[in-house]
Amino acid sequence: MMGKVLLIDDDPMMAELMTPLLSDLGMQEIHIASDGNEALQVLDRDDEELSLILCDLRMPGMDGIEFMRHLGGREFSGNIIIISGSDSRLLESVYDLAVAHRLNILAALEKPVSARALAEALKVQPKNFVMPVASENQVVLDADELSRALVAGELVSHFQPKVDITTGKITGVETLVRWN
Numbered sequence: 001m002m003g004k005v006l007l008i009d010d011d012p013m014m015a016e017l018m019t020p021l022l023s024d025l026g027m028q029e030i031h032i033a034s035d036g037n038e039a040l041q042v043l044d045r046d047d048e049e050l051s052l053i054l055c056d057l058r059m060p061g062m063d064g065i066e067f068m069r070h071l072g073g074r075e076f077s078g079n080i081i082i083i084s085g086s087d088s089r090l091l092e093s094v095y096d097l098a099v100a101h102r103l104n105i106l107a108a109l110e111k112p113v114s115a116r117a118l119a120e121a122l123k124v125q126p127k128n129f130v131m132p133v134a135s136e137n138q139v140v141l142d143a144d145e146l147s148r149a150l151v152a153g154e155l156v157s158h159f160q161p162k163v164d165i166t167t168g169k170i171t172g173v174e175t176l177v178r179w180n
Contacts (some may be wrong), residue, residue, distance in 0.1 A: 003051030004029045008039045008060040008067065009083070015110070018054065021036050021115050023121060027052070034060025040070060049079045052122075056111075057084040057094060065094055066173040072101025072143070101143065153180050 005027045007018055015032045022030050024061070031046075033039035036059065043050070053071070055063035058059040064082065080103055082094055091108040098105045107121035149155055155177050 003027065004031065005052045005054065006031045006033060006039060006042055006050050007054045008033045009056040010034045010037065010062065017023055018113065029093060034066065035059040036067030036070065044162055052079050052081065054081045054083055057086055058083065068094065068098045068101060068103065069078050071103055076103060079104045081106050083113055085111040099106055149179060156180055
């Protein structure tokens with residue numbers, strides 16, 4: 001994979017670490033942004049399309065999650081690798097959110113990112129979102145409908161604890177969301 005890359009991370013050490021890794025993997029032009037707002041400016045002023053975005057999740061200003069929403073709205077067609085020091089469950093959730101926004105996600109990698117993990121991620125075929133086919137009893141919603149329902153307060157969560165039967169301790173929680 002050759003071409004232009006955008007690394008979005010507020011930690012200057014990550015830029016120092018990632019730049020040589022990306023260069024060694026054949027990336028010709030590497031842009032760096034410290035948050036989502038700066039990254040959107042790079043996308044706005046750059047005529048040539050980026051082939052890859054590496055995006056941290058936790059940043060001041062516009063974080064990586066909000067940036068993914070903007071990319072979805074722009075119908076960004078390049079590839080994306082999510083990088084973060086967050087726990088694996090958050091990485092998986094953001095990965096699923098990005099796929100739902102029809103973004104080409106190659107991987108969600110934990111920091112610090114190794115050369116091997118990055119090289120493996122670049123070999124992956126993106127998992128483009130595929131809308132499920134509705135059966136007679138299913139309703140398929142799009143992201144706009146769901147966003148409107150969230151803003152309107154039409155979704156109500158009901159929580160239920162998950163309990164370890166042997167110890168009686170709460171190990172987690174499940175939620176059911178109803179759309180009123």
